Amino acid sequence: MRRIQSKLNTNSAEFKQYTQHNKNIITEFSNKQNDARFKRPQRDIDRLAKQNKMLPRERLDLLLDPGTPFLEFSSLAANMAYDGTAPSANCITGIGIVGGREVVINASDSSNKGGAWYPLTVKKIVRALDIAVENHLPVIHLCDSAGGFLPLQSDLFGDKYMAGRIFRNQVQLSKMGCKQLSLVFGHCTAGGAYTPALSDYSVIVNGTGAVFLGGPPLVKAATGEDVTVDELGGASMHTSVSGTCDYYAGSEREAIAIGREIVMQWEQKSKFALQRETPEDPYYDPTELLGIIPDDIKKQFDMKEVIARIVDGSRFSEYQPNYGETMICGFANIWGYKVGILGNNGVLFNDSTLKAAHFMALCNQNNIPLVFLQNITGYMIGKEYEQRGITKDGAKMLMIQGGVEVPKFTIMTNGSFGAGNYGMCGRSWDARTTFSWPQSQISVMGSDQAANTLVTIKLAQLKREGIEPDAKELEAIREQVLANYENQTSAYYTSSEIWDDGIISPVDTRNALGISISASLNAPFGDTKYGVLRL
Amino acid sequence: MQPKYIIDDTEYLVTPIRRTDSIVLDINGHTQDVRLKWHDEHYGEITIAGKPSQFYAAQDEDRLYIHIDGKVWEVNIADEFGATQDDGNSSGNVTAPMPGVVIEVAVNQGDSVNQGDTVMLIESMKLQTEIKASVTGTVTSIGSEAGASFNKGAVLVSITAEEQS
Numbered sequence: 001m002r003r004i005q006s007k008l009n010t011n012s013a014e015f016k017q018y019t020q021h022n023k024n025i026i027t028e029f030s031n032k033q034n035d036a037r038f039k040r041p042q043r044d045i046d047r048l049a050k051q052n053k054m055l056p057r058e059r060l061d062l063l064l065d066p067g068t069p070f071l072e073f074s075s076l077a078a079n080m081a082y083d084g085t086a087p088s089a090n091c092i093t094g095i096g097i098v099g100g101r102e103v104v105i106n107a108s109d110s111s112n113k114g115g116a117w118y119p120l121t122v123k124k125i126v127r128a129l130d131i132a133v134e135n136h137l138p139v140i141h142l143c144d145s146a147g148g149f150l151p152l153q154s155d156l157f158g159d160k161y162m163a164g165r166i167f168r169n170q171v172q173l174s175k176m177g178c179k180q181l182s183l184v185f186g187h188c189t190a191g192g193a194y195t196p197a198l199s200d201y202s203v204i205v206n207g208t209g210a211v212f213l214g215g216p217p218l219v220k221a222a223t224g225e226d227v228t229v230d231e232l233g234g235a236s237m238h239t240s241v242s243g244t245c246d247y248y249a250g251s252e253r254e255a256i257a258i259g260r261e262i263v264m265q266w267e268q269k270s271k272f273a274l275q276r277e278t279p280e281d282p283y284y285d286p287t288e289l290l291g292i293i294p295d296d297i298k299k300q301f302d303m304k305e306v307i308a309r310i311v312d313g314s315r316f317s318e319y320q321p322n323y324g325e326t327m328i329c330g331f332a333n334i335w336g337y338k339v340g341i342l343g344n345n346g347v348l349f350n351d352s353t354l355k356a357a358h359f360m361a362l363c364n365q366n367n368i369p370l371v372f373l374q375n376i377t378g379y380m381i382g383k384e385y386e387q388r389g390i391t392k393d394g395a396k397m398l399m400i401q402g403g404v405e406v407p408k409f410t411i412m413t414n415g416s417f418g419a420g421n422y423g424m425c426g427r428s429w430d431a432r433t434t435f436s437w438p439q440s441q442i443s444v445m446g447s448d449q450a451a452n453t454l455v456t457i458k459l460a461q462l463k464r465e466g467i468e469p470d471a472k473e474l475e476a477i478r479e480q481v482l483a484n485y486e487n488q489t490s491a492y493y494t495s496s497e498i499w500d501d502g503i504i505s506p507v508d509t510r511n512a513l514g515i516s517i518s519a520s521l522n523a524p525f526g527d528t529k530y531g532v533l534r535l
Numbered sequence: 536m537q538p539k540y541i542i543d544d545t546e547y548l549v550t551p552i553r554r555t556d557s558i559v560l561d562i563n564g565h566t567q568d569v570r571l572k573w574h575d576e577h578y579g580e581i582t583i584a585g586k587p588s589q590f591y592a593a594q595d596e597d598r599l600y601i602h603i604d605g606k607v608w609e610v611n612i613a614d615e616f617g618a619t620q621d622d623g624n625s626s627g628n629v630t631a632p633m634p635g636v637v638i639e640v641a642v643n644q645g646d647s648v649n650q651g652d653t654v655m656l657i658e659s660m661k662l663q664t665e666i667k668a669s670v671t672g673t674v675t676s677i678g679s680e681a682g683a684s685f686n687k688g689a690v691l692v693s694i695t696a697e698e699q700s
Contacts, residue, residue, distance in 0.1 A: 277554050278554070278555055278556055296663075298658065298662060298663045299663050300662055300663060300664055300665070346662060346664070347633065347659070347660040347662060349633075377660045377661040377662045378660060378661075380660060381660070382634055384687065415661070415662075417661060446661040449661065
C-alpha cells in the first residue's frame with residue numbers, strides 16, 4: 001500500500017503556532033482529567049482507609065493484567081453537571097484485559113459521595129453495558145455504591161434508559177452468553193442488590209460487603225425487626241445460607257484474586273477473522289497532529305495529513321482520489337486491522353456524498369470496519385445543490401451508513417455541525433465507540449448562523465406585529481445565543497453529557513481505535529442482504 | 536500501483552503480493568521472500584531468501600543509492616502509472632468552487648504569483664478555504680473585494696500565465 005506523502009512543513013511559523021495552541025489545550029484537558037480521576041476530599045479518602053477499603057483505581061490495578069492497556073470511557077462525564085461535585089460521574093468504566101480476556105469494567109467510585117448514582121452515573125453505566133452488548137464482551141462489576149442519589153431520583157429512576165436499563169442489560173448479556181462477575185466491596189442496597197444477583201458469578205468481601213433489598217434502618221421502619229448488616233446480607237450469610245453470592249473473601253485483595261481465577265475459567269470464543277497484517281507504527285510522527293489542527297474552528301486542514309499520523313506505516317489506499325474531493329475515502333490498517341476510513345476535507349457536495357455512500361457499501365460487502373474522522377460543517381445548501389438533489393443524496397448516505405453490518409468508530413476531530421454529524425456517524429448512529437479531541441465542537445449549526453437565524457425570525461415577527469425593532473433587544477438575543485453556544489458546543493459539554501465515550505488527546509487516537517477495533521471483533525459481523533449500487 | 540525500477544538500464548517490475556512478517560514480492564515474474572529491518576533511517580538489514588545482508592540506503596527524489604555487499608547500486612524509480620492526471624485547469628482564471636464571501640485578498644493587481652500560492656481566503660458553510668493560484672504569472676484583476684459575496688463559478692482572481700521559456 002502506498003505511503004501518504006505528507007506536505008506538512010514542520011518548520012513553518014503556522015505549524016509552531018498551532019502546536020503551541022494545541023499543547024495548551026491538551027494541558028488543560030489533562031489537568032481536568034487528572035482532577036476527575038484523582039482529586040478527592042481528604043475526608044472520603046480517610047473514611048475508605050478506616051474501613052479497610054482500597055481506592056477504586058487501586059482495585060483496578062490489581063484486577064487488570066499487569067502492563068495491559070485500559071481504555072477508559074467518559075473520564076470527564078458530569079464535568080459540567082451538578083456544579084462539578086460528581087467527578088467522572090462517580091464511576092469508572094472501560095475496556096481492560098483480565099486473564100487475557102477483553103472485558104468491560106463497571107466500577108463504583110466510592111471515594112466520592114459514597115459512589116452514589118447521579119443521573120449521569122446511570123447513563124454512563126448503561127452506556128458501558130451497551131458497549132458490552134454490542135461487542136459481546138463479558139463484564140466485571142466492582143460494586144461499592146451508596147445507591148441512587150435521592151434528591152435527583154426522578155431523573156434517574158423511571159424512564160426506559162434509566163436505572164432499570166442497567167439490570168435489563170445485565171439480563172440481555174447473560175442471555176447472549178456474555179459472562180458477568182460481581183465483586184461486592186461495599187453495600188449493594190435495593191436496586192443495586194440486583195447487580196450481583198444478576199451476575200453469573202459473584203464474590204463478596206467479609207465485613208464491608210453486603211447485599212440486601214432493604215438495609216437495617218428500612219427493615220426496622222417497615223417491620224420493626226432489629227437486625228445487623230451481617231445477619232441481613234453479609235458475606236458469611238450469602239455464601240453459606242442464602243446462596244445469593246458464590247465466594248467468600250476475607251479481604252478486598254482476596255476477592256480480586258478469586259475474581260481473576262473465575263475469569264480465567266471462561267471460554268474464549270474465537271473472534272471474527274478480520275483481515276490483518278503485521279502492525280507497523282505510523283511513518284509520520286503522531287505528535288505532529290498538534291501542528292495540523294488549526295487555532296480556529298473555521299480554518300480548514302487536510303484530513304489526509306491526519307490519516308498519515310494514525311494508520312500503520314502512514315499507508316493509505318485512497319478510493320476515487322479525483323472524485324468528490326471534499327470527502328476522503330480509503331483503505332488502511334490500524335494495529336494491523338484492515339479499516340475503511342472516511343474523513344472530511346470540506347463541505348459535503350452531491351458527489352462527495354455519493355462517494356461516501358458508495359465507499360461504505362463497498363466496505364460492508366468486504367467486511368471492513370469503518371472509521372469516521374469528523375470535521376464537517378454540513379451538506380452544501382442553496383438552489384443549485386437542492387436542484388441536484390443534495391437532500392436525496394444525503395438520505396442515501398444515511399440509509400447506507402445506518403444499514404451497514406460492519407462495526408463503526410467515530411472520532412470528532414474538529415467541527416461536527418448539522419446533518420453532517422448524522423452522515424458521518426454521530427452519536428445516534430451506533431458507532432461502537434466515539435471519542436472527541438479536546439478542541440472539537442458539536443452543534444446543530446454554527447453559533448453565528450444560529451444567532452443570525454434567530455434575529456432574522458425575531459425581526460420578521462416584529463414586522464408582522466407592526467413594531468419597530470429595538471436594536472438593543474436584538475443584540476441581547478444574539479449575545480444570549482452566542483453565550484449558550486460557547487458553553488454547549490464544547491467537547492467538555494459533549495463529554496459531560498456522555499454524547500461520546502470520552503475526550504482523548506489526538507496523539508492517543510490510534511491506540512483508542514486499536515483497542516476499540518480489537519474489542520469489536522468479539523461479535524460476529526452480520527450478513528449483507530443486497531449488492532452494491534453504483535450511486 | 537506497480538513500481539518499476541531501473542538498474543543498469545534493465546527494467547524490473549515489482550509487485551508486492553503479501554505483507555505479513557515478511558514481504559513476498561513478484562519481480563519480473565519471479566517470487567522472492569524478503570524481510571526488511573531498519574536499524575536507523577539509512578541503515579538496515581535485508582533478508583532475501585533467508586540470507587541476511589546489511590545495507591545502507593539514501594534516496595534523492597526518484598533515485599535510490601544502495602550500498603550492499605561491498606557494492607553501490609543506483610536504482611531509478613519509474614512509476615508505470617505515475618503520470619499525474621491533468622485536471623484540465625490550466626487557465627489563469629481562478630473561479631469560485633462554491634458560493635461564499637471573500638474574507639481576505641492576499642494579492643494586488645500586478646503582483647507576480649507562483650502556482651499554488653494563496654491568492655484569496657473565502658468563507659462558505661462556516662469554513663474558510665484558501666484559494667490558490669492555478670498558474671504562475673501576473674495578477675491582472677481581482678474579481679471580488681473583501682466582504683463581497685459571490686456565486687459559484689465567479690472569477691475571483693485573473694492571472695496572466697508567464698511565458699514558458
